[in-house]
Amino acid sequence: MINRNAMKDTVENKEEVMDINVSKRNFLRLSSALGLAAFVGLYKSGDVFAAEWKESEFTADNLKAAMTSIGAEGYTMSGDVVVDSAEIAENGAVVPVRVKSAIPNTEYMAVLVEKNPNPLATAFNIPEGTEANVKTRIKMGETSNVFAVVKADGKWFAAKKEIKVTLGGCGG
């Protein structure tokens, strides 16, 4: 997730943040040396993210089937749900996408890529009292609409944004 406050600090106090950046990177190196399991073990991941694995949801091979498999077929589009990403992906293999919901009692959020062979990319259970704001990286085979689908008080809401995957070249 983007830490907006950290960005502001950087503007005012660049040198200090530069030090922190270096230590962040060193920490990553260290953690990979110790093994990822230990790093992940810092969190009780089951509480925070990661809906339980339901194979049928992730193997559904078109948008409608994927929506149906998570129970979201009756969704309505909502301005309170946001898909935030670059309009054109810098690398289709790792596309940063942030989804957020301002709808009270949001309990579940999913990201679906309409034109991927299996549209459901990821899903999150949002525990009560948690800000419904998640940043992740998804893989996209081609230009497609990306949907954020949200469940709140038993109802489903969605937003979409087109993300272009381009061959590149030919800049002005």
Place this chain on the structure above:
Amino acid sequence: MMGVAAASGMMLNSKSLLAQPSVEKLYDIPKFGNVHFLHFTDCHAQLNPIYFREPTVNLGVGDALGKPPHLVGEHLLKYVGVKPHTPEAHAFTALNFEEAAKTYGKVGGFSHLATLVKRMKASRPGALLLDGGDTWQGSGTALWTKGQDMVDACLELGVDVMTAHWEMTYGDKRVQEIVENDFKDRVDFVAQNVKTLDFEDPVFEPYTLKEMNGVKVAVIGQAFPYTPIAHPRHFVADWSFGIQEERMQEMVDEARSKGAKVVVVLSHNGMDTDIKLASRVRGIDAIMGGHTHDAMPKPLIVDNAGGKTIVTNAGSNSKFLGVLDFDVVNGEVKEFKYRLLPVFCHFLPADPDMDKLITKVRAPYESKLNEKLGVTADTLYRRGNFNGTYDQLIVDALMDVKGAEIAFSPGFRWGTSLLPNTDILMEHLMDQTATTYSHSTLSEIKGGQIKAIMEDVADNLFNPDPYYQQGGDMVRVGGMQYAIEPNAKVGSRIQDMRLNGKLIDDNKTYKVAGWAPVAEGASGEPVWDVVATWIKDKKTIPSIKPNVPRVIGMDGNPGFIS
């Protein structure tokens, strides 16, 4: 923020200065207000005066259909209120290009630009000089010195704030070296939309705050959002770009909270993207833009939830200097005036200090630059949505030398022009081709892939939403004829592709030459060597007819010269 009254200051009172193209009439611009910005952009490393033919084709789509900046020739003159057959008409349009170029002489050049900057600064104490980027690339000397000639020239010119695009193609380390050494305490290099890929930390300062005549002003930088896509990724492997609209709003709000009374965005988005950005972000007084090389003498005023924002674009090739004056009273912008001044070297004497510097930086390369390759019988130019004679020359050379049936040349908008019956020097060829990845290529490509490539480029130019455009023009095509329907959807714009009258077969393999590949690990003889050898062999380049597509559904569009 600017009030409604501000719009009254927008009309360029050009009639009086058109009558007499004297230096006094052209450049005697009385000071207005108390906050001043001078802006040049996309000079593409042209230190010396050049000829530059503006486009005859510049089509707008979506909301920009038939609207500025997508006006050319008489349509543009009518819109901005400039009479034909005047120096200004020559500066802003391609009308009567050859005769007007001979009459009014070369344009641009840093020595002449320096004289104009000094003149404007003398009457406008405290004025900030903004460099919109695409400054360190576009010439032989810039390439051979890794941008150092331009860095030194910009320091001499007195650039205060800069943002970037092509600068990045010298690699992240070179850019940081210049920012941290040459520019230290002298030039603020700003870009709010560049961050590290891993932790999304800002790479550069997002904006700079300055005090001007008792008024606090902020200049926010916006680098070209699609740098890692438009060029080989490895130049900026660890950096991410994008438009970053939300962060732009945060930076505007932050600058305002720190006391900025005037907020200017120095942008390399391209004008259509700037217009959309201006409609969505609140609190920006002006976006002074570049990238799309639109020489727009009249600014656009865009409404948004916070008020109004001025959007300008200042052409290319050091051919223009934008002058934006604000009258700020009690912390509020009351009115503004904007002018886009053409740099005619006949009407502006060369600045001796800058002249000396240019002579010095060019000295080691003079013999290389002045090598005569041949003579052109006709005008050589690049700019325009679909093709120019210079790119036709390049694709002809590529097909000939490489034994290809089809050749592609990227839709770059930089590249100077040559008048009929003049020598083609190596310097001129470098002006068309000098990039850090100008390898020539020969590939075997299936017809279906050719179509996919062309659809991809066409969407970067004609997507109705400017946030999905990359700027640049359509890829130039040699050997193959095609039709294009700009208003169609991606996948169906490119039609009727033919080679020697026969429809292109999706499954057949074709030999395709090209240059400036963005793919990883690409290599090949530099394109300037391929083309130089070819011109030397020909000696005289006869009149060239550019291969342009049949354009569907754009009849009567003011983006065509009539």
